[in-house]
Amino acid sequence: MVEFLLQFGHTLLSTILDVSPIVIILFGFQLFVIRQPIKRLKQIIIGMIYVILGLALFLLGLEKALFPLGEVMAQQLTDPAFIHGDGPIPEIAYWKDYLWVYAFAAAIGFATTIAEPSLIAVAIKASEVSGGAISVWGLRIAVAIGVAVGVSLGAFRIVTGLPLPWFIISGYIVVIIQTFFASKMIVPLAYDSGGVTTSTVTVPLVAALGLGLASTIPGRSALIDGFGLIAFASLFPIISVLAYAQITAFMDARLAARKDSPEASIPHRTKGETS
Amino acid sequence: MMAGITALLKMMASSARDLAPIVVVVGFFQLAVLQQPLPDIWGLAGGVLLVLMGLTLFMQGLDLALFPLGESMAGAFANKGSLFWILTFAFALGFGTTAAEPSLTAVAAEAARIAAEGNVVENTEAARAEYALLLRLTVAISVGIALLVGVIRILKGWPVQYLIISGYASVVVLTFFAPENIVGIAYDAGGVTTSTITVPLVTALGVGLAHVIKGRNPMIDGFGLIAFASLTPMIFVMAFGMLWAAL
Numbered sequence: 001m002v003e004f005l006l007q008f009g010h011t012l013l014s015t016i017l018d019v020s021p022i023v024i025i026l027f028g029f030q031l032f033v034i035r036q037p038i039k040r041l042k043q044i045i046i047g048m049i050y051v052i053l054g055l056a057l058f059l060l061g062l063e064k065a066l067f068p069l070g071e072v073m074a075q076q077l078t079d080p081a082f083i084h085g086d087g088p089i090p091e092i093a094y095w096k097d098y099l100w101v102y103a104f105a106a107a108i109g110f111a112t113t114i115a116e117p118s119l120i121a122v123a124i125k126a127s128e129v130s131g132g133a134i135s136v137w138g139l140r141i142a143v144a145i146g147v148a149v150g151v152s153l154g155a156f157r158i159v160t161g162l163p164l165p166w167f168i169i170s171g172y173i174v175v176i177i178q179t180f181f182a183s184k185m186i187v188p189l190a191y192d193s194g195g196v197t198t199s200t201v202t203v204p205l206v207a208a209l210g211l212g213l214a215s216t217i218p219g220r221s222a223l224i225d226g227f228g229l230i231a232f233a234s235l236f237p238i239i240s241v242l243a244y245a246q247i248t249a250f251m252d253a254r255l256a257a258r259k260d261s262p263e264a265s266i267p268h269r270t271k272g273e274t275s
Numbered sequence: 276m277m278a279g280i281t282a283l284l285k286m287m288a289s290s291a292r293d294l295a296p297i298v299v300v301v302g303f304f305q306l307a308v309l310q311q312p313l314p315d316i317w318g319l320a321g322g323v324l325l326v327l328m329g330l331t332l333f334m335q336g337l338d339l340a341l342f343p344l345g346e347s348m349a350g351a352f353a354n355k356g357s358l359f360w361i362l363t364f365a366f367a368l369g370f371g372t373t374a375a376e377p378s379l380t381a382v383a384a385e386a387a388r389i390a391a392e393g394n395v396v397e398n399t400e401a402a403r404a405e406y407a408l409l410l411r412l413t414v415a416i417s418v419g420i421a422l423l424v425g426v427i428r429i430l431k432g433w434p435v436q437y438l439i440i441s442g443y444a445s446v447v448v449l450t451f452f453a454p455e456n457i458v459g460i461a462y463d464a465g466g467v468t469t470s471t472i473t474v475p476l477v478t479a480l481g482v483g484l485a486h487v488i489k490g491r492n493p494m495i496d497g498f499g500l501i502a503f504a505s506l507t508p509m510i511f512v513m514a515f516g517m518l519w520a521a522l
Contacts, residue, residue: 014377021371022472026344029367033360034351040343047340050332055471058329065322069301069314076309104304111296115326117333118474120293122501125342125478129493164459165450172443179436188435188498192478195469195505201297203378203467227459230466234505 011063012056019052055200058117062201070108071208077104078212093217098159102152105209109151109233112202113144119196126189134189142244143193143237150236151206154229158213161220164228171235178242186245193241194234206233283331290330298323337475345479346486353487358430365426368477369504370419378467379414383407386460393456395520410515417511418468421503422477428499429484432491435499442506449513457516464508469501477501 214225485497
């Protein structure tokens with residue numbers, strides 16, 4: 001119990017230290033520049049205490065339970081003894097030997113993104129601003145799928161040793177093409193979702209996976225190849241959110257077309273049957 | 276009292292749904308794929324409980340403090356009508372929150388180690404610390420500038436994609452010229468800058484600004500600040516690597 005309280009105190013203190021620049025900037029500007037009393041000051045102070053306490057508990061729980069286990073699992077899954085069984089360890093990594101690693105990368109990328117508090121915040125805001133057109137869960141799942149694909153592909157890159165810029169630059173090209181076809185409404189939100197995915201929960205687990213992979217695969221340097229997974233995790237959600245918007249728009253349009261003109265779709269069908 | 280407890284239970288349930296995928300994934304891989312028992316099951320359960328309580332409290336605080344604070348700051352600055360002060364605020368918020376970001380500190384220390392191994396930096400404690408500090412300042416300045424440019428964009432109503440696509444183009448061009456060992460770090464630096472507290476605040480600020488300024492649409496103009504904050508660090512860190520190599 002004493003040990004727990006000490007740990008909690010330590011996490012709480014470091015959370016307060018992390019939050020303090022934000023609090024200083026906010027209140028400094030409020031006091032010296034805006035010079036107006038803050039509306040609902042009491043509520044905001046209570047809310048800030050909730051945020052700090054909540055974040056400290058959240059981090060402590062992650063550090064005590066999930067991160068150590070996740071890191072051990074990343075190590076075990078990338079361990080040559082697990083990957084090659086009793087067989088000899090090849091000198092050059094063969095990408096098909098690592099299927100479980102890609103599966104783990106995708107699953108952990110998806111799961112950590114669903115739990116990411118900053119993404120929940122942005123999704124709530126987006127749903128509010130769009131008047132419900134963008135659903136909180138729709139956005140979160142779209143982003144999580146993007147992170148899953150990204151981290152999995154990033155693991156594949158570490159295994160094969162292909163250059164990082166190839167993937168990132170191709171990703172950019174896909175984003176640019178999608179931007180031209182996407183609705184103006186979704187583009188800024190999609191771009192934002194790249195940045196929000198990678199915070200408290202995702203970064204430590206994904207980084208552990210990258211370092212584990214890069215340090216066990218022959219010919220990879222943990223220091224150079226271990227980096228880059230975060231970049232994948234922040235690029236692919238942009239693609240998946242744009243895709244999600246396009247798919248929803250397409251479905252809506254089809255639904256609307258069917259509802260508006262039931263006759264119009266019938267001749268189309270008969271034409272198809274006669275040919 | 277009863278209503279309060281029901282509301283709390285509801286929030287706990289929603290947090291539990293957010294955390295369920297992690298528990299399932301970790302359990303599945305540990306038991307079915309690695310075929311190993313879960314170590315210290317009580318410690319694990321306690322940890323999950325802490326995460327659950329933490330997430331529930333944080334979500335409460337989000338509604339009570341972070342969202343209203345971001346929105347009221349946006350409103351206050353718009354009322355004041357001073358371009359200078361709102362831009363100073365945007366820069367200070369970006370710079371201040373990033374300079375203190377713990378994950379950035381970790382990445383910068385790691386980057387200094389790589390640089391020392393690649394003989395870019397002298398392999399002494401002092402030289403590495405200096406390199407790491409300069410790198411952190413570079414990223415912090417880049418996020419400050421990102422928010423500053425992002426706020427100007429909201430005020431002017433520029434479409435976000437032109438700025439972002441030009442940013443991508445700069446990243447691609449710099450990739451060819453930057454030292455190879457900094458590229459991976461630069462790409463990752465974009466992702467680590469946006470923390471759990473900054474994101475809701477900055478989002479509320481952007482949406483709030485787009486809300487109070489005439490002719491701006493919160494959906495089109497309000498979002499996008501985070502996107503800038505994750506793009507500029509890539510550009511600045513690669514530029515930093517080139518400068519360091521040249522000097």
